Every structure is written in C-alpha cells, then in structure tokens.
Amino acid sequence: MRITFPHLGSSHIAVEAFLRGLGHEPITPPPTSRRTLELGAFHSPAEVCLPFKIVLGNMLEGIEQGADCVLMIGGWGPCRLGYYGEIQRLLLQALGQQVQFITLEVPRGNYGKYWTHFRQLTAVTRPGDLVRGARLSWAKLNALEELETLALQSRPVEKQRGLTTQYLEGSLRRLQQAESVQEIESVLSWARLGFSDLRDPAKPSPLRVGLVGEIYTVVEAFCNLRLEERLGHLGVEVVRTISLAEWVTNHIFKKAVGLFSLAPLRRLAAGYLTGFIGGHGLESVARSVALARQNLDGIVHILPLSCMPEVVARGILPRVSRDHQVPVLSLVVDEHTGECGFQTRLEAFVDLVRRRVEHLGPRGQARLPGR
Numbered sequence: 468m469r470i471t472f473p474h475l476g477s478s479h480i481a482v483e484a485f486l487r488g489l490g491h492e493p494i495t496p497p498p499t500s501r502r503t504l505e506l507g508a509f510h511s512p513a514e515v516c517l518p519f520k521i522v523l524g525n526m527l528e529g530i531e532q533g534a535d536c537v538l539m540i541g542g543w544g545p546c547r548l549g550y551y552g553e554i555q556r557l558l559l560q561a562l563g564q565q566v567q568f569i570t571l572e573v574p575r576g577n578y579g580k581y582w583t584h585f586r587q588l589t590a591v592t593r594p595g596d597l598v599r600g601a602r603l604s605w606a607k608l609n610a611l612e613e614l615e616t617l618a619l620q621s622r623p624v625e626k627q628r629g630l631t632t633q634y635l636e637g638s639l640r641r642l643q644q645a646e647s648v649q650e651i652e653s654v655l656s657w658a659r660l661g662f663s664d665l666r667d668p669a670k671p672s673p674l675r676v677g678l679v680g681e682i683y684t685v686v687e688a689f690c691n692l693r694l695e696e697r698l699g700h701l702g703v704e705v706v707r708t709i710s711l712a713e714w715v716t717n718h719i720f721k722k723a724v725g726l727f728s729l730a731p732l733r734r735l736a737a738g739y740l741t742g743f744i745g746g747h748g749l750e751s752v753a754r755s756v757a758l759a760r761q762n763l764d765g766i767v768h769i770l771p772l773s774c775m776p777e778v779v780a781r782g783i784l785p786r787v788s789r790d791h792q793v794p795v796l797s798l799v800v801d802e803h804t805g806e807c808g809f810q811t812r813l814e815a816f817v818d819l820v821r822r823r824v825e826h827l828g829p830r831g832q833a834r835l836p837g838r
Contacts, residue, residue, distance in 0.1 A: 488600010
C-alpha cells in the first residue's frame with residue numbers, strides 16, 4: 468500500500484522507516500504550511516480544534532501525492548482525539564476520496580477490530596523485516612529527539628543566529644537517510660560534536676523555561692509558530708516535558724498490557740487536580756509542579772483553542788505559579804493567531820523572567836524525574 472499519515476514534529480522520519488519495514492511505500496505529506504491549514508480548515512467543522520484541521524490538511528495533501536491509504540492514531544477518554552479518525556474518515560469519504568483508512572489505537576475490549584487493522588499493515592511483511600523495521604524506526608525516533616534536545620541547548624548560546632536550526636535540519640536529513648542502527652549512531656556522534664562547536668562560550672548562561680501543554684501544539688512547529696526556535700533566539704533554553712518515544716512506550720505498549728499508570732502524575736498534581744481529564748491536561752499540571760520544584764526560571768503552557776483538558780489545566784496553573792513562585796505563560800493558538808502578537812507576548816514574558824532572575828538570582832538547574 469501507499470500510505471500517508473499526518474505530520475507530528477519530525478516523527479515522519481521514524482514512521483517512514485516503520486512503514487518500509489512493513490513492506491509499504493510511505494507517502495509523506497509536504498511540510499505543513501498555510502496551504503495545509505487552509506485546506507483542512509475549509510473541509511472541517513468550524514468548531515473543531517486547530518490540530519484536527521491541520522491533520523486533515525496533511526491527509527488531503529498526502530492523497531494528492533498518490534496515497535491510497537491513510538494511517539491515523541486513535542484514543543479514548545474526554546479528549547476529542549478519539550473521534551478524530553472516524554470523523555476524518557467520513558469527511559474524506561464525503562469528498563469522494565477512495566482511500567483505505569486505518570486507525571491504530573489501544574483496544575478497549577474490541578480486539579477484533581484492532582487486529583484487523585494490524586493485519587492490514589503486516590499482511591505482506593516477513594517477521595524478520597518487521598523486526599528490523601521496528602528496530603530502525605525506534606532508533607530513529609530516539610535519535611531525532613536527542614538531536615532536537617541538543618538544538619534546544621545550543622540555540623540560545625549559538626555563535627550566529629540561525630546556525631543551530633540550519634545544522635539541526637541537516638542532521639535530521641542525514642538521520643532520515645540512515646539505513647541501519649550503526650549509521651544512526653554515526654549521525655548522533657557527529658551531531659554531538661557539531662552542536663558543541665556552534666556554541667559561543669562567551670555568552671552568558673541562558674534562562675531555562677519549561678514547555679508543557681497539549682502534545683500536538685507542543686511538538687508540531689507549524690502549529691506553535693516555531694515556539695522553541697523563537698524562545699531560543701530570545702536567549703532561552705527550552706526544557707521539554709513531552710517525549711514522543713515516551714508517549715509511544717506508555718500509550719502503545721504499556722497501556723495495551725495494563726502496565727501504564729497515572730499514579731506518578733496524580734501524586735505530582737495532588738492539591739491541584741485529582742483525576743484524569745483527558746489528553747495531556749493532568750500531565751500539564753503535574754509537569755508544571757515538577758518543573759517548579761526543580762527551580763526552573765519559567766514555564767510556557769501552550770494549547771489549541773477549545774481544548775477542554777488544557778482549558779482546565781490553564782485555570783489551575785496560575786495557582787501553581789503563585790504557590791511555587793514561578794512565572795507561567797499560557798498561549799492559546801488557532802488558525803487566526805497572529806505572529807506579531809505571539810512574538811510580543813513571548814518577548815514580554817522573557818523580559819519579565821530575566822528581570823526576576825536578575826533581582827532574585829537563578830532558580831537553579833531543572834531536571835525532570837527520571838529524565
């Protein structure tokens with residue numbers, strides 16, 4: 468099959484390797500752009516959130532490139548992600564797109580449907596190829612996250628503005644072309660040295676700000692208006708709290724066999740939020756508390772307009788800010804978000820954090836538990 472799938476940060480690098488290992492041809496949509504958003508928004512219900520519209524646009528652009536199958540993830544709980552795949556399937560059908568639609572999600576009693584979809588993906592795959600493809604895909608997913616973390620550390624102290632982003636893009640292209648785990652390790656080895664060379668030792672230590680929020684808006688650069696890059700150019704090292712590799716481990720593997728538990732997050736959020744509210748709402752609160760306890764200089768919370776779990780978290784975070792004396796900025800994005808206003812809010816927040824640090828001294832080095 469010629470399978471397309473929505474973008475989520477740089478995860479297409481790992482997805483391509485996995486699909487090739489399954490014996491399929493991956494049709495990666497063009498990089499998400501304004502056209503992608505306009506295409507998806509035009510065919511979406513007006514009230515759905517920004518990620519839904521962009522994802523639908525990715526699907527339509529992938530189909531334009533000749534895909535005959537769409538691969539989407541599902542979910543369940545209060546978050547509307549669980550409805551995305553089915554609604555998007557119906558929308559594509561209404562548009563006359565004759566494509567197969569496969570939604571992968573953790574089964575909730577209906578194991579027959581799950582295995583039907585899984586067999587559709589693996590029908591032409593030899594076991595050895597499946598293992599090699601999965602191993603290569605997993606190695607690429609972990610490697611791309613390490614590359615992006617190195618970029619976050621380098622960007623605020625780079626010798627010349629833009630060098631880090633340029634080097635990251637080149638490293639990701641080399642990672643995409645790697646055909647073995649050994650080649651991936653080689654890319655990482657060179658990248659570690661390369662990012663180190665980009666840093667200017669004369670520049671002062673950067674501010675350190677944590678990033679929390681709804682997973683799509685945190686990870687997808689187009690959706691968050693290249694938030695991490697903007698903060699880096701303002702002299703801020705961004706500390707990520709969301710890992711795609713961790714998400715896959717927890718929600719695909721551990722949850723499928725009943726090993727995933729929300730207890731650690733509930734303990735962190737105790738006194739602020741007592742239960743699961745869907746999406747990353749609980750995690751946004753819990754991770755903010757963890758970052759504050761680890762003496763971060765500030766926290767940025769980003770969410771799509773009308774995202775219920777994150778709207779709940781947004782109402783709680785001011786109390787976290789007061790209790791732990793850490794500045795928190797919440798940013799809401801939709802298709803009408805303007806870059807000028809977005810940049811102005813970031814600059815004002817960073818200026819506030821910098822003045823606070825100069826007055827009170829740095830809060831210390833942030834380390835998330837287990838990271």
